[in-house]
Amino acid sequence: MELRLEELEASAAEDEIAAEQAVAKTTKVAAFSRKRPARKPFPEHLPRERMVVPGPTVCACCGGDRLRKLGEDVTETLETIPRRWKVIQHVREKFTCRDCEKISQAPAPFHVIARGWAGPSLLAMIAFEKFGQHQPLNRQAERYAREGVPISLSTMADQIGAVLRRDAADL
DSSP states (O other), rough: OHHHHHHHHHHHHHHHHHHHHHHHHSOOOOOEEEEEEEOOOOOOOOOEEEEEEEEEOOOTTTTTOOOOOOOOOOOOOOOOOOOOOOOOOOOEEEEETTTTOOEEEEEOOHHHHHHHOOOHHHHHHHHHIIOOOSSOHHHHHHHHHHHTOOOOHHHHHHHHHHHHHHHHOOO
């Protein structure tokens, strides 16, 4: 029994030495704490719409109505409003003279393209998307149709041609 005890003690000592050597071979890595990612705030120039969710009027636990405001939590969500289309109606009133019976009316507004219906902003947008964003006219026409404003491809091509002729004439 004593021999077995000696063998066990010797093997235990060998195991301790092997464990110490294994610990000496390993490298210690410094512990680190993970930082939460910080989100950049939204730009200040963007308009803010404040939607206030009404708080409770009675306590959820006891049903009492003596609640006082402690503070508020604000959660910001970035939203986009799709392009807005509008039709500008230029109303020119007609007047008649009771003496000479002639009709008077203000002159018609200026159009970039003679007898055209597209405003300067729309023409600029179509031209910029075609030449600046490399967006073909057929894709623009499809997108405008999805937005509820169907513009035929041939009309857009005519408008681009007129804009280019006008631009070349200005040079």
